[in-house]
Amino acid sequence: MVSLATLKGPPPYLTRLEGLAPLAPEEVQSLQAVTLRAPVLRARREIVGEGEPVRQPRLLLSGWAARVRDFANGRRQILHVLLPGDLIDLWQQQKPVAVGAVVALTDVRVAPAPNPLGPTSGLAQAYVSCGEIEQRYLFRQIARLGRLDAYERLADLFLELHERLRLVGDATDDTFPLPMTQEMLADTLGLTSVHLNRTLQLMRRENVLELHGNTVRMLDADRLRALVEYQSVPTHIQERRSP
């Protein structure tokens, strides 16, 4: 049941963080150390409760999670999808109020994020980059919900997930795992699950997408990128090459 792509190579969270900044060997070790005691949390459990004080930043080692806002009348909005290697509550060290619960979408492993060696160490830089990158994805989520229609929203989300999963080695050139129900997708995109379902079928009929089991295959990513005026977000180490 584990995604094939994760069977080889370093664990996703390491791939991710080392892609952001060169880590000191001690930092890599402390990452591996926290991994050992990392508990497994079952799907649908809360990782951080709504309004619960935040002790320290945590690192999502494996599995998917999401920050969620629930409304009284049953409406629910997924604010942000968290993938392996993402940090949870990066800087809420000082202030005790979490915004929205963080729930596990799949079974997940979560560990306290180890402390960087110093304020300018590789790990510290990686954490900062994480926060920066997350902010950009939040901006994208806002633009998505504000100005894209259902078809475009779904395309844009798939492009984002594909891009992010490639960074941690969990996606191939044209496929990625999608362990979310259609209802979760709908809650991410501000749609009803019924409408999301129809949008998904339209994409399949138009042969831009295949969705078998939990695997998405993008058949015409370029068309989707053009449709939503896709702008790549991730800022990787090797970025300074000339185009």
Add this chain to the structure above:
Amino acid sequence: MVSLATLKGPPPYLTRLEGLAPLAPEEVQSLQAVTLRAPVLRARREIVGEGEPVRQPRLLLSGWAARVRDFANGRRQILHVLLPGDLIDLWQQQKPVAVGAVVALTDVRVAPAPNPLGPTSGLAQAYVSCGEIEQRYLFRQIARLGRLDAYERLADLFLELHERLRLVGDATDDTFPLPMTQEMLADTLGLTSVHLNRTLQLMRRENVLELHGNTVRMLDADRLRALVEYQSVPTHIQERRSP
């Protein structure tokens, strides 16, 4: 033409930052120093261009600005409204790509944000808090666009602006200045200006709101708060009092 509320007391940006952490006297001085050379930018000018490298964080001293994403077909989404005392591009020190342009909504004064004395100084804490608070407002913007209808979105935005302006001393208990056109509001809320206009009129007819010139008066803020399940965001220094 200056808002009456700003004529007395310390400047808004100082009110804001001192509310977040106790600043060292030297830090207050360096803030006052950058103020002197702060240029005035006219409304509708770009403060940060789309994709333009970010030199350093900047501080919005006065006026309103917004981070914006423009689409080719004329669609536009305001991602986040920036008020006096807000920081622009807090942590994009390392990575050169800005996400979305930042444009002045009114005439603004912008200064480079002075460096904190040290990593744990009051100013450094205030900057971190700023980032944290901004993230919460981004989460709120996402929930707003994803799960609220037009009426609720507008109510929620007004409640947010009122709350934030109170922190900088630019609002009274029930009024605040609103130097945005209806089109800007629509672009913030993911609506058309036509529909926004009708929603505003509905609010006026229901006597929850008055809007004269650039001043909003909230006549029944409690009802609006209940409607959108309002949760206060700002984390202020004096927060630890018992309720």
Add this chain to the structure above:
DNA sequence: CGACAAGTTGATGTTACTCAAAAGTGGTGG
């Protein structure tokens, strides 16, 4: 096999968008 969650389908209702034009507002120069 039975039960529960997820996905699918159809019919109908509502919210918000589109297009188009009119009316109000403020600033500028003659």
Add this chain to the structure above:
DNA sequence: CCACCACTTTTGAGTAACATCAACTTGTCG
């Protein structure tokens, strides 16, 4: 002071996108 301009706000009529409600089907797992 008025005429003019550009911009903003307002109004109306028709339409499209998405929601709602209520089944029904498919899969999965014990």
